[in-house]
Amino acid sequence: xxxxxxxxxxxxxxxxxxxxxxxxxxxxxxxxxxxxxxxxxxxxxxxxxxxxxxxxxxxxxxxxxxxxxxxxxxxxxxxxxxxxxxxxxxxxxxxxxxxxxxxxxxxxxxxxxxxxxxxxxxxxxxxxxxxxxxxxxxxxxxxxxxxxxxxxxxxxxxxxxxxxxxxxxxxxxxxxxxxxxxxxxxxxxxxxxxxxxxxxxxxxxxxxxxxxx
Amino acid sequence: xxxxxxxxxxxxxxxxxxxxxxxxxxxxxxxxxxxxxxxxxxxxxxxxxxxxxxxxxxxxxxxxxxxxxxxxxxxxxxxxxxxxxxxxxxxxxxxxxxxxxxxxxxxxxxxxxxxxxxxxxxxxxxxxxxxxxxxxxxxxxxxxxxxxxxxxxxxxxxxxxxxxxxxxxxxxxxxxxxxxxxxxxxxxxxxxxxxxxxxxxxxxxxxxxxxxxxxxxxxxxxxxxxxxxxxxxxxxxxxxxxxxxxxxxx
Ligand code: HEM
Ligand code: SF4
Ligand code: FES
Numbered sequence: 001x002x003x004x005x006x007x008x009x010x011x012x013x014x015x016x017x018x019x020x021x022x023x024x025x026x027x028x029x030x031x032x033x034x035x036x037x038x039x040x041x042x043x044x045x046x047x048x049x050x051x052x053x054x055x056x057x058x059x060x061x062x063x064x065x066x067x068x069x070x071x072x073x074x075x076x077x078x079x080x081x082x083x084x085x086x087x088x089x090x091x092x093x094x095x096x097x098x099x100x101x102x103x104x105x106x107x108x109x110x111x112x113x114x115x116x117x118x119x120x121x122x123x124x125x126x127x128x129x130x131x132x133x134x135x136x137x138x139x140x141x142x143x144x145x146x147x148x149x150x151x152x153x154x155x156x157x158x159x160x161x162x163x164x165x166x167x168x169x170x171x172x173x174x175x176x177x178x179x180x181x182x183x184x185x186x187x188x189x190x191x192x193x194x195x196x197x198x199x200x201x202x203x204x205x206x207x208x209x210x211x212x213x
Numbered sequence: 214x215x216x217x218x219x220x221x222x223x224x225x226x227x228x229x230x231x232x233x234x235x236x237x238x239x240x241x242x243x244x245x246x247x248x249x250x251x252x253x254x255x256x257x258x259x260x261x262x263x264x265x266x267x268x269x270x271x272x273x274x275x276x277x278x279x280x281x282x283x284x285x286x287x288x289x290x291x292x293x294x295x296x297x298x299x300x301x302x303x304x305x306x307x308x309x310x311x312x313x314x315x316x317x318x319x320x321x322x323x324x325x326x327x328x329x330x331x332x333x334x335x336x337x338x339x340x341x342x343x344x345x346x347x348x349x350x351x352x353x354x355x356x357x358x359x360x361x362x363x364x365x366x367x368x369x370x371x372x373x374x375x376x377x378x379x380x381x382x383x384x385x386x387x388x389x390x391x392x393x394x395x396x397x398x399x400x401x402x403x404x405x406x407x408x409x410x411x412x413x414x415x416x417x418x419x420x421x422x423x424x425x426x427x428x429x430x431x432x433x434x435x436x437x438x439x440x441x442x443x444x445x446x447x448x449x450x451x452x453x454x455x456x457x458x459x460x461x462x463x
Contacts, residue, residue, distance in 0.1 A: 080429070082424070084386045088311075093433065177448045
């Protein structure tokens with residue numbers, strides 16, 4: 001059996017792609033936070049991201065990361081369901097595990113829905129679409145949050161992302177074989193802080209532009 | 214104590230089964246869970262009914278034969294004990310208790326609450342041993358110095374009794390806690406290093422063939438394991454597997 005089609009091999013792929021996406025989110029949030037500083041600064045950063053050849057190359061790596069993460073996640077979920085054809089009449093999973101750890105496929109798939117909406121409204125427009133005359137990336141990013149329903153969908157997705165990451169962060173280390181009596185408790189704490197920062201940071205931007213003007 | 218038992222009844226492998234209700238009275242809080250089932254079976258036999266089949270052997274928490282998913286938890290609501298060590302004082306008079314077999318594709322039901330855990334034996338046969346020459350010049354194990362920490366960790370891993378509660382509790386029916394304990398108990402010791410690479414590859418391959426699910430690190434196994442086998446072992450197995458997968462020449 002091949003390394004990457006074995007149970008542990010697939011976990012390694014989940015873990016490495018997950019850690020890569022975690023890094024990507026830090027950069028993404030960093031750039032977005034610039035919208036709170038000034039329109040010019042954000043437009044400059046956005047222009048840099050859209051033209052720098054290294055970032056352009058990374059886009060394909062990122063796309064591959066998402067495709068691998070999502071496809072392996074779905075394959076694992078199907079196999080895991082098949083491994084238990086008959087369910088318990090009485091089961092109390094909450095006594096031994098956290099909701100976020102048991103709901104990775106749910107939070108993951110909802111993030112995927114969000115991702116599709118997000119790519120359609122921003123990435124697609126910026127990369128392939130025609131920006132209306134005189135409109136900058138800043139106007140596009142902040143403008144959509146005038147719609148309250150849109151803001152609500154975004155904030156809800158960020159909260160789900162927070163749960164996905166709260167389990168995912170430490171899980172990625174464990175899957176990659178990193179478990180240490182001294183460092184694992186630290187990794188768990190960093191993961192919690194990281195997930196909170198991501199969920200709050202992205203939500204803050206959406207809420208700010210929804211209520212600011 | 215007066216109780217209502219809801220028990221999975223299934224006549225044989227592949228047969229359709231269902232939950233049946235049995236009222237029972239006169240249960241002492243000092244009885245073990247299996248003794249309570251003995252009382253029920255005595256009653257069923259005197260009434261001319263088929264007794265409930267369940268696995269057990271040592272009845273002192275060392276053999277790993279007893280199983281049972283009790284009220285939604287492997288080995289019942291108590292921690293760090295097997296079903297044979299679970300006492301009725303953990304329940305209240307008037308309780309309804311659900312009793313089900315381990316649920317996993319790799320553990321098919323043989324009858325009622327008895328499942329076939331042969332998959333674990335086949336995983337062990339695939340590599341869960343050290344090949345020792347027993348003809349004559351066997352070395353005393355203590356002649357090889359082993360760091361105390363390693364010896365302790367190996368011993369902790371070796372306390373796994375192969376009961377399968379980890380598989381039963383895992384939402385993915387993953388056997389990784391069991392397999393990792395068996396990989397670790399040998400990988401941590403010099404005698405086990407010799408075959409470490411081949412061992413982890415073969416045991417994981419057999420685990421996958423048996424149809425167990427995949428670990429998503431929920432940690433349910435560690436909580437429900439009667440022997441407190443640590444998730445550290447799963448990380449160690451993954452490390453061993455990555456090393457072996459990258460270095461193996463076949
Ligand atoms: C920016 C977005 C995302 C990030 C940062 C992320 C991050 C992570 C991380 C770090 C893990 C833990 C890996 C491990 O346990 O080794 C994980 C697991 C998982 N992710 Fe994501 N993820 C994202 C999006 C998605 C999407 C869109 C899906 C859609 C299906 C998804 C499905 C899953 C599943 C099912 C798992 C559990 C798999 C397992 O542990 O075996 N994720 N994710
Ligand atoms: S790891 Fe624990 S729960 Fe799993 S078989 Fe061993 S003793 Fe039982
Ligand atoms: S009967 Fe041996 S461990 Fe329970």
